[in-house]
Amino acid sequence: MRFWSKVLTITWKDTLSEMRTKEILSSVLVFALLVIVTFNFAFVASQEAIRLVAPGILWVTFAFAGVLSLSRAFLPEKEQGCLEGLLSCPISREVIYVGKMLSSLLFMLIIEAIALPIFAFLFNLSVLSPQLITITFLTTVGFASVGTLFSALAVNTRAREMVLPILFLPIVVPLIISAVKASGLVLSGESWGGLSSWLRIIGAFDIIFLVASYLVFAFVIEE
Amino acid sequence: MRRNVLFWLSLVLMMAALYLVFVYVPTEKEMGIVQRIFYLMVPVGWLSLLSFLIIFIASIFYLTKREIKWDNLGYSAAEVGIVFTTLTLVVGSIWAKPVWGVWWTWEPRLTSTLVLWLIYLAYFIVRAFATEESRGATFAAVVGIIGFIDIPIVALATTLWRGMHPAPIIFKGGLAPPMLFTLLVSLTAFTVFYFLLLRQRVSLREAEVEIKRLKKLGD
Numbered sequence: 001m002r003f004w005s006k007v008l009t010i011t012w013k014d015t016l017s018e019m020r021t022k023e024i025l026s027s028v029l030v031f032a033l034l035v036i037v038t039f040n041f042a043f044v045a046s047q048e049a050i051r052l053v054a055p056g057i058l059w060v061t062f063a064f065a066g067v068l069s070l071s072r073a074f075l076p077e078k079e080q081g082c083l084e085g086l087l088s089c090p091i092s093r094e095v096i097y098v099g100k101m102l103s104s105l106l107f108m109l110i111i112e113a114i115a116l117p118i119f120a121f122l123f124n125l126s127v128l129s130p131q132l133i134t135i136t137f138l139t140t141v142g143f144a145s146v147g148t149l150f151s152a153l154a155v156n157t158r159a160r161e162m163v164l165p166i167l168f169l170p171i172v173v174p175l176i177i178s179a180v181k182a183s184g185l186v187l188s189g190e191s192w193g194g195l196s197s198w199l200r201i202i203g204a205f206d207i208i209f210l211v212a213s214y215l216v217f218a219f220v221i222e223e
Numbered sequence: 224m225r226r227n228v229l230f231w232l233s234l235v236l237m238m239a240a241l242y243l244v245f246v247y248v249p250t251e252k253e254m255g256i257v258q259r260i261f262y263l264m265v266p267v268g269w270l271s272l273l274s275f276l277i278i279f280i281a282s283i284f285y286l287t288k289r290e291i292k293w294d295n296l297g298y299s300a301a302e303v304g305i306v307f308t309t310l311t312l313v314v315g316s317i318w319a320k321p322v323w324g325v326w327w328t329w330e331p332r333l334t335s336t337l338v339l340w341l342i343y344l345a346y347f348i349v350r351a352f353a354t355e356e357s358r359g360a361t362f363a364a365v366v367g368i369i370g371f372i373d374i375p376i377v378a379l380a381t382t383l384w385r386g387m388h389p390a391p392i393i394f395k396g397g398l399a400p401p402m403l404f405t406l407l408v409s410l411t412a413f414t415v416f417y418f419l420l421l422r423q424r425v426s427l428r429e430a431e432v433e434i435k436r437l438k439k440l441g442d
Contacts, residue, residue: 146369149365149369153349153362153365156353156354156358156362157349157352157353157354157362158352158353158354159352162352163348163349163352166344166345166348167345167348167349167366169341170338170341170342170345170370170373171342171369171370171373173338173373173377173380174373174376174377174379174380174381177380177381177384178380181383181384197383198383201376201379201380201383204376205376208372208376209369209372212368212369212372213369216286216365216368216369219286219361219364219365220361220362220365
């Protein structure tokens, strides 16, 4: 089998098991909704003020929801001993990384695709522009790239749920800054030109960390 | 022997740097006496970055060669480095108060240093939470590599984020020659002192590892 067909087999396996259990999608969606609603109480404000804090609310929600869904990426494998099976497959560790990364990315994108319209509806904002969708997609790729690496690392430590956010959040600071700034510009009606420097940072982050995580993943997972 | 040389060299240089900072260098016109903090702030800031560079290199060697000495170096650099990063934050705050009127400002350099400090913490936390020591060393090395790659992107993003903030005067124009000289001596003094500390910490760490090994042998 070639590289990509092996990768897609792993992604398909995760998708299938998620379709049967709906563990990640259901719990993380409810969580994301709760975060948005809680923020609404934290910032009871006028429509203009909402416009200012909305990008922050959106990206805090997505970052936390991302941590939650990423923490589940390797947990079921570890708990049910599937990780050993996966490691003893005649595939390279890199295939596991890319396969897992794609499935995490897919779940996060589905969650965001549902949460974004709800967010727009609750805060009375029109956010569904191609610019915002591009920002969301690229930032989520960045989340999934380092997130998958750290998720595999965290699952092999004693305090799994605590280690992931401690590792993940400082590393994604540039993504959060860029996504919040770019989303804010979109909400104030900026066109593509004004976003380019932010999109470039997000794009650079994605490429650099996809490559770096791909290279070091094998060290994290080995038994 | 070499440690003695480092010790005396750093002592002499430190004394020279103190003399230059407090007696020789003229007081800066606009900021006044507080500007002298600058000769401490730049060296500690530089060393917090240098330390992470050493962690990065040690981490790469540890992952590829699997020799404990690289982990000892990385761990020691991280411990000395987090001290200097903490100092950078403290000194930066003391600088911010008279210059900008607040203890903390989300100025790009301060913000990047804070993120760097958090990555240093993550480096220690994965080690502490690992199930076995060798595994902790591997995980820490991964954090060391990913964290180091992240630093320039953090710096870029925070600079762009606070683009409207006026850049501090010193970094805009050139420095007056006596100021530059003082800064260079201070930088050298602190860098020599850093390597003295690092050497001490590495040999201490090696002793720790050896004791642990002997203890295990005794059990």
